[in-house]
Amino acid sequence: ALTITTTDTAGNAAFVEQTITVDTGIVTPTADINAGSDSAINNDDITSDNTPTIDGTGEIGASVVITNAANVVVGTGTVDADGNYSITTSTLVDGTQALTITTTDTAGNAAFVEQTITVDTGIVTPTADINAGSDSAINNDDITSDNTPTIDGTGEIGASVVITNAANVVVGTGTVDADGNYSITTSTLVDGTQALTITTTDTAGNAAFVEQTITVDTAVVTPSVTIADIDANDDGVYNAAELGTDGTVTATIAVTGSKAGDTLTYNVDGATPVTVVLTADDIANGIAIEVLPEAKVTATLSDDAGNTSAPVSATAFAADVDIATPSVTIADIDANDDGVYNAAELGTDGTVTATIAVTGSKAGDTLTYNVDGATPVTVVLTADDIANGIAIEVLPEAKVTATLSDDAGNTSAPVSATAFAADVDIATPSVTIADIDANDDGVYNAAELGTDGTVTATIAVTGSKAGDTLTYNVDGATPVTVVLTADDIANGIAIEVLPEAKVTATLSDDAGNTSAPVSATAFAAGCGYCDAKRYDRRYRCQ
Structure with missing residues (x-):
């Protein structure tokens, strides 16, 4: 409180009182980018907001001026009754912004604080593609048999990467590396079309995305191999009649449930594989191949997604096709070699001996013979029969026909021989x-x-x-x-x-x-x- 007194030359005095406030100090302000503006990572002072809000404290009532490095005012305000201020700047250009926040109180005292922020309002648009290792079978068709595929792509260095599915469920996360690349293996995806969104977000909080649609296909049909049931006598062995003239049996590979364009791969006894790109007809009817006895047919199915079925196989029965052929020999009693039996040659019983040789057969094989087409006679061969043959007496001109058969059901070709005619009539003088x-x-x-x-x-x-x-x-x-x-x-x-x-x-x-x-x-x-x-x-x- 000041008293101001004046005194003139006469000695007269007068005064007035004046109360003033002397203020030579000011609260030093603080400043920080508002958490709402400090996008992405809080307190890193990097923002994607080019009109960020600067918060701080200062002397109550003091004016607040924010200037940039060029001393251009980019924001003003006043410290409120609680000693706080919050000022949204004008538009700042991208880059480092060295801001000075100056507070000036009513006494004219001024104080300042510096706040450097980085304004970043742009982000590199990411790219995405399924990794070649996951894009099974045909590369670049985006069909995979891997239900945890790897997605590769590019983006802004340091940006976070989030992969979401069509339901906005996060299925993978990662970070763009120092070379601008990322590679993220997803969590398990269900079979079917997967519309993935790959979003990159940089440290300023800028985000960009790219969509990548892939097809996950982890299922494949298993083929079946069936050997034709030609074993008519159900003995587990093919005989010559069952195999037919070409000596083969039909193996059919069924591919029911597959789709046209799938690939059947099969081999016989481990030989060079044969591949068949399936047609609708193949799927409806199967693939038939002729194989030899004891052949093992192995088959797998694979699809465009790269799925391959477990191998399946079937083995044809063994074959027993060897059967001896008998021979029929008529005894050579035609002493005069005239091709006709006379009475003396035939003897008293008027017959000739036919011998059926069964060399090469085995005990237990069956000889079947007939004379002039009469009721067949069957003989289960013994070692003696094999050694000596079977002898029967037949009349002149008789035709003896014989076959051999075995337990496997093989039957030889029929063989036959015919006795000469007889001329036994002679008049008596x-x-x-x-x-x-x-x-x-x-x-x-x-x-x-x-x-x-x-x-x-x-x-x-x-x-x-x-x-x-x-x-x-x-x-x-x-x-x-x-x-x-x-x-x-x-x-x-x-x-x-x-x-x-x-x-x-x-x-x-x-x-x-x-x-x-x-x-x-x-x-x-x-x-x-x-x-x-x-x-x-x-x-x-x-």
């Missing part, structure tokens, strides 16, 4: 002595014998045929052969013989048949004839 015994006394007299002293013996060959041979002898002398003519057959062969001569005759034919011998003996001559003729031993006198 007859010998007749002319009936010149006029007095029927059983003795020839001179008158009966005539001047030459002989009697006629006629050999009849009725029933023979031209070309047959008559063989006769008289009293065992050198045989005489006559190849018969039609005249001989019609009239017989007449020879003159002495009394008591014995004429013996047989017939034979080209087949080698010979009739039984027949004979006749002339009567003796009487004594009267002896008196008239010289004595001869052929004539007996009584």
Whole structure:
């Protein structure tokens, strides 16, 4: 409180009182970027807000002026009754902003504080793509069999990366590295189309995003391999008849549930794999291949996503296709090699032996044979049968047909042999002595014998045929052969013989048949004839 006194020259005085406030100090202000403006990471003083709010404290009532490094005022305000201020700046350019916050009280005292902030309102737009290692099967088709795929991309260095799905659920996070790249493996994604959003946020809080749609496909159909059921006798072994002429069996690979464009890969016994890009027809009908007995067929299915099924396989049965072929041999009894059996060759029973050889077969195999198509006869072979064959007696012209079969069901081709025809019919000749015994006394007299002293013996060959041979002898002398003519057959062969001569005759034919011998003996001559003729031993006198 001041008193101001004035005194003039006369000594008069007067005064006035004046109260003033002397204020030579001021509260030093504080300043910080408002938490709402300090985007992304609080207290890092980096903001994506180019009109940030600066908060602070100062002397109550003091004016607040914010200037930039160029001393341009970018914001003003007043410290409120609580000693606080909050000032939103005018638009600041991106970059480092060295701000000075000056407070001036009513006494004119001023104080300041500096606050440096970074204004960053831009961000690099990110890129995204499924990692080649996750983009299974066909690269760049964005179809994967990996349900935790890796997403690669680029963005602003240091920016955080958040991957969300269509439901805005976070499925992966990461950070852009110093080279501007990121690589994030997602959490487990369900099968199907996944519309992913990859958002990068820098330290200033600026955000940018890119969308990446991928298809997750972790399922694949498992094929099946079926070997055709050609084992008709259910013995677990293929025989020749079951396998057919090409010796193979059909293996069918079913791919039900797959889709056109999927790939079937199969191999037989581990050989070079065969790949088939499936068509609708393949899916409907399967893929049929011919394989040998004991072949193992292994198959897998794979799809565009790179899924591959577990391998499946099936193995064909083993085969037993070897069967011996029998042989039929007709005994070689055709002694004269004329291709026809005669009675002597056939013997008394009129048959010939057919032997069925079964060399190469094994005990327990079955021989089946028939004669002239009659009811088949079956023989389960023994070691003796195999060693010696099976002998049967058959008639001329009989056809013997035989096959061999085994436990596997193999049956040999039929084999057969036919016996020669037979020609066993031969006429029997007859010998007749002319009936010149006029007095029927059983003795020839001179008158009966005539001047030459002989009697006629006629050999009849009725029933023979031209070309047959008559063989006769008289009293065992050198045989005489006559190849018969039609005249001989019609009239017989007449020879003159002495009394008591014995004429013996047989017939034979080209087949080698010979009739039984027949004979006749002339009567003796009487004594009267002896008196008239010289004595001869052929004539007996009584």
